[in-house]
Amino acid sequence: MAPGYGQKHCPVARALDIIGEKWSLLILRDLVRNGPQRFQELEQRLPGVAPNTLSARLKWLEAQGVIATRLYERHPPRYEYLLTEKGEALRPVLKALYSWGERHA
Amino acid sequence: MAPGYGQKHCPVARALDIIGEKWSLLILRDLVRNGPQRFQELEQRLPGVAPNTLSARLKWLEAQGVIATRLYERHPPRYEYLLTEKGEALRPVLKALYSWGERHA
Numbered sequence: 001m002a003p004g005y006g007q008k009h010c011p012v013a014r015a016l017d018i019i020g021e022k023w024s025l026l027i028l029r030d031l032v033r034n035g036p037q038r039f040q041e042l043e044q045r046l047p048g049v050a051p052n053t054l055s056a057r058l059k060w061l062e063a064q065g066v067i068a069t070r071l072y073e074r075h076p077p078r079y080e081y082l083l084t085e086k087g088e089a090l091r092p093v094l095k096a097l098y099s100w101g102e103r104h105a
Numbered sequence: 106m107a108p109g110y111g112q113k114h115c116p117v118a119r120a121l122d123i124i125g126e127k128w129s130l131l132i133l134r135d136l137v138r139n140g141p142q143r144f145q146e147l148e149q150r151l152p153g154v155a156p157n158t159l160s161a162r163l164k165w166l167e168a169q170g171v172i173a174t175r176l177y178e179r180h181p182p183r184y185e186y187l188l189t190e191k192g193e194a195l196r197p198v199l200k201a202l203y204s205w206g207e208r209h210a
C-alpha cells in the first residue's frame with residue numbers, strides 16, 4: 001500500500017496537520033504581511049472569524065511552535081502574536097498561494 | 106479598514122476559498138504525484154477519508170475548474186479524475202508545502 005495521509009510519511013500531510021485549515025493560514029498570512037499583531041488587530045483583519053475560533057487557532061499554532069506570544073503591556077497583561085522561525089519558513093507557501101490566487105482564483 | 110478575508114481582495118483568501126481544506130489539498134497532492142486517478146485509488150491513498158467526503162470534495166474541485174473527469178470505461182460508465190491547467194498550476198503550492206513539511210513538520 002502506498003504511503004498515504006494516515007501513515008504520516010508524506011511531508012504535505014504532516015504540514016497540513018499543522019496549518020491545513022483556512023483560518024490558520026489566514027492568520028499566518030497576516031503575521032507574514034503585517035508583523036506582530038494583537039488579538040484585536042487579527043480579529044479586524046479577519047472579518048467573519050468568531051473570537052473563540054481565532055483564540056483556538058492561535059493557541060494551536062502556538063502549541064505547534066509556528067507562532068509565539070510576547071507581552072506588550074504589563075497592567076493589564078496584554079500579548080501580541082508573532083511568527084517563530086518555523087512560522088517564518090512558511091513564507092514560500094503563502095507566496096505560492098498568493099501567486100496562484102492572483103492568477104486563478 | 107485593511108482589505109481582509111471577507112472582502113476577497115486578497116489572493117491568498119481567494120485561493121483558500123477554493124483549496125483551503127485538508128482533504129482537497131491531499132487530493133490535489135495525489136493527482137500531482139500520481140497523475141489521473143480513479144475514485145477507489147484516491148480512497149486507498151487517503152486512509153481515513155469518508156467516501157461521501159471524498160465525493161463531495163471531488164465535486165467541489167471539479168466545479169471550481171481545478172480538476173476534471175474523464176470516462177475510462179463505458180459499460181458500466183467509470184470515471185477518473187485529473188488536474189486541469191488551473192490545477193496543474195498548484196504544483197508550486199504543493200512543492201512549498203512539501204519542503205516546509207519535510208523540514209518543520
